[in-house]
């Protein structure tokens with residue numbers, strides 16, 4: 489690490505849990521972020537600022553005016569741009585050392601498999617069940633840690649499915665796929681702006697801990713946030729032994 493890097497990351501390096509060794513580990517790491525919206529914004533901003541060496545961002549959307557209330561990676565001047573291009577520009581301004589792959593695509597399962605295989609940690613910042621299930625399936629197959637987040641109205645949730653561990657539940661154990669897996673969209677329900685910031689930031693924190701191998705993650709637990717009444721609680725999650733996705 490050169491002098492500039494030692495300075496840039498000095499507040500991480502001061503933490504005994506991270507240090508120079510941990511910071512170098514982050515530099516050599518690759519995070520895949522699916523979705524460059526409300527959750528993906530704070531997640532990508534913090535991972536880039538933290539010095540995660542490679543970020544792959546996937547989103548097939550363009551920035552519009554209704555996004556700007558909460559998708560803090562995008563600017564008024566970015567309206568009409570691809571979200572991933574707007575994101576790459578914002579991330580480069582914060583940390584030009586980070587390599588950003590910006591993929592303007594809605595990722596289908598074969599491609600998902602390929603992208604997950606290349607990453608060390610995967611952040612689900614998407615807004616629909618089809619993507620969530622496909623991403624979970626790829627992470628189960630490839631035994632990759634998945635950090636899942638969701639937020640609607642005033643409630644949010646985060647969990648980690650660390651599929652490198654035998655005992656870890658997967659996303660499907662928590663939300664079995666069925667005909668009622670209907671998307672509840674921010675466009676219809678509304679969402680409180682700082683809530684996506686909190687949930688996306690928690691996803692970044694869990695991803696960094698997974699990359700560094702420090703602390704205790706939310707694996708086997710679901711963190712629930714009620715932003716309206718300032719409630720925060722975690723509930724235990726168990727693996728569904730009959731889950732068709734992760735049953736070995």
Ligand SMILES: [Zn+2]
Pocket residue numbers: 657658659660661662728731732733734735
């Ligand atoms: Zn499962």
